[in-house]
Amino acid sequence: MKKVIFVAGSHKASEHSLKLAEEVGKEIAENDCILICGGQTGVMEAACKGNSESNGTSVCVIPSENKKDANKYCSIVIPSGIGFGRNFILVNSADAVILIEGQAGTMIEALASYLQKKSIIALTGSGGVSDKIKDTFLDDYNLTKILSAETPKEAVELALKKISGKGF
Amino acid sequence: MKKVIFVAGSHKASEHSLKLAEEVGKEIAENDCILICGGQTGVMEAACKGNSESNGTSVCVIPSENKKDANKYCSIVIPSGIGFGRNFILVNSADAVILIEGQAGTMIEALASYLQKKSIIALTGSGGVSDKIKDTFLDDYNLTKILSAETPKEAVELALKKISGKGF
């Protein structure tokens, strides 16, 4: 079974965040992990692009039931047909989660990951949700602290370290 | 078609929040609306209890596929079998949303409601998510402001006002 890293972030992102996402996608491929994401535009598309250029495998679980709604860099498209309920499938599939920028939708994914005590890494300097929630707990139960990383390379390395520490 | 008010909140709640939830459930019944909720313990159970005691109808969409996992005050149990993806079904079903206390799970429901621009009312003084997010927007897109109410009666009245303003 391959290790799976979930990249979550804005469907409309800054140029800077897109570059970060592309790098994260590349690092995931080079570390022989699977990229999983929501398969839409913005951070998702950029991560798939970087992953694809490094011959990685991305699994894109999209809201609709039509493959054509995925971005063109996805290697394997899973049309969930369950709308944004697919966010929970992404979280279930993740061995670790990397957040890049992000607004309300990304926050839902962060919270769902938190409730499952996944290793969550906020890539700092990308703005949005990532910078807001880094180094915090997301509610009063202190289930798992949101970690932070300053570069794509550091984010993926931290994800891998957490995954191997968990014995996956 | 009946008007539907979604009550979201902690599955483990304070005595004060449970009283508030019970009152909200009662007010919903007395205003001839349907109560929809997650059908579990805490705020959900208290809302169903209050609703039941005023001869209301509560529809409880639970995570599991087994009716027996619902609290005993639910009038109609919908076992979704889709886990916490059921949160989105609750939001889709709502004409308005009332938040009572709440932690990470409730925050997911608030965010999903926000993304759909539902009328969302935080019952203040209940602690948790409700007090934290009242009178704010939940991301940089300012889709809809979280409203607030100080009593159960005021919360349900505000919900009804918002619903009728939308022409339901």
Next chain:
Amino acid sequence: MKKVIFVAGSHKASEHSLKLAEEVGKEIAENDCILICGGQTGVMEAACKGNSESNGTSVCVIPSENKKDANKYCSIVIPSGIGFGRNFILVNSADAVILIEGQAGTMIEALASYLQKKSIIALTGSGGVSDKIKDTFLDDYNLTKILSAETPKEAVELALKKISGKGF
């Protein structure tokens, strides 16, 4: 908790089947049960219509995330947003299932009900799936036999008998 009867059938149905469905909806109301169905046209709409005219309560779990896609006789609309995956939610919710006419979609609902060993009653003379599968098992495991009834009244009576026999 109320007893729930799931009515499944064609979204395009014969005049005869529509009349049967309307009668079934009426019988469900008169026996103080909840009607649950897919909330679309044909058999579903007719069952809701009959139910509504007898002041019953119908819960309609529709595929889309938009309430407006339900037929106009639904009392409570649950927009699942999960497409035809909602068929499983209907089955999970049912204490008994009545089939009227039906094609491939209804057959999926019959099979899902069969796998859960629900009491399934095919209303005969309605054509389609109902007449094909009455008095049979749906696979080699013989989990539960598809029962049959010749009239709407008989179908609902049989459903109630089965439900009470199961101790609901």
Next chain:
Amino acid sequence: MKKVIFVAGSHKASEHSLKLAEEVGKEIAENDCILICGGQTGVMEAACKGNSESNGTSVCVIPSENKKDANKYCSIVIPSGIGFGRNFILVNSADAVILIEGQAGTMIEALASYLQKKSIIALTGSGGVSDKIKDTFLDDYNLTKILSAETPKEAVELALKKISGKGF
């Protein structure tokens, strides 16, 4: 985007069907397609095993939200957390469908594929649903005929032919 073949069949299968499934998994790998399946035992496990031994990639969408419930030959596990609603995700993801043996659950997958007019190939001689529905339509709308193949090699070749004919 990679071509995806969905293999559906019994979770308890005959020795003969398991061998057929293993061969189908192998053929899918050797033709550089992705195998998608339900990730459980029987036909699913055998297809993953054959695929794995030929260095293929299998994507396994399982009912539960726990990766550990997948069979050990899956390369990428997607824990849907939506129970048997995941059958629709498998169908949505498929460019073509191959049926091996099968009982009620497989019949649901065949019907869902039929409703989406997918290319469906029943591998004959495997018993169960496959032999029963080959060369038929599944309801009165004649949406798409169930094709048949006598060997694993022939089944995968037919799937590929259908996929390319559709311009994927």
